[in-house]
Amino acid sequence: MQKRFVFFRSPFLLTLAFCLLLSALSFPGCKFNPDYQEQGQQYLQGEWLQDTSALQKQLVTATAYRLKFSCDSFFVSMNSFSKAVAGADTCIKNGHWAEFAKGIYQQKHDTLILKGLFCNPNFSYKVEGGCFRYGNYQEAFKVKKQTDSIVRFAPLASVLPFNARLIKRNTCIPKPL
Incomplete structure (x- = not known):
């Protein structure tokens, strides 16, 4: 008599197969994060500096x-x-201050969305407390x-658009995450 391998006769194996099939159907959009950063927008690669306009120089507060x-x-x-x-304010030095964010x-389409965290000038994350904003940074x-x-x-979030000019072009070389 020849023995046949019957996978689904065991109740445990049948339940396991059903659960795996159900999870695959329930979460079709799940995927692993990439090992490398993505390319981003080619035209943006580099450093950009805002051109200040005469109108901005007349404002009471500007960035x-x-x-x-x-x-x-x-x-x-x-x-x-x-x-x-x-x-007197120890954070605002003669009406000037700087904040930094990375992400x-x-x-x-035509909307650029920046998501990240406020940080220090040396790229280390800013902790709660101290001067100005900390935590999540999001701007569009x-x-x-x-x-x-x-x-x-x-x-x-503002009514004043600005032009930024390229001061240094760079090429994207994706780094491991």
Whole structure:
């Protein structure tokens, strides 16, 4: 008499196979994170400096951006000033202060979405307390490439768009995560 291997006669194996099939059908969008960072937008690769306009110089409070894009990652420096500083403040030095953030970005149609965390100038993450903002950083811009070296950024949380000019081009070389 020849013995046949029958996989599904065991109740345990039948239950295990059913659970595996159910989990595969329930989570079809699940996948492992990539081993390397993604390419990002080719036209953004490099360092960009905001051009200040005459209007911005007339404002009471304004922020100037310096953005660096490397593959799918960003680092932003926000240099702010205010002519309306009331009283002594150890954080605001003569009406000037800087904040920094780093993270990843993605572009959907004409909208550039930056998501990351506030950090120190040396890229270390900023801890709670101290001066200014900490924790999550998220900002979105409508972007329009004007030329190879000028991009128009229109912050969705502000009414003043600005141009940024390319000061240093770089090439994306994806790094391991």
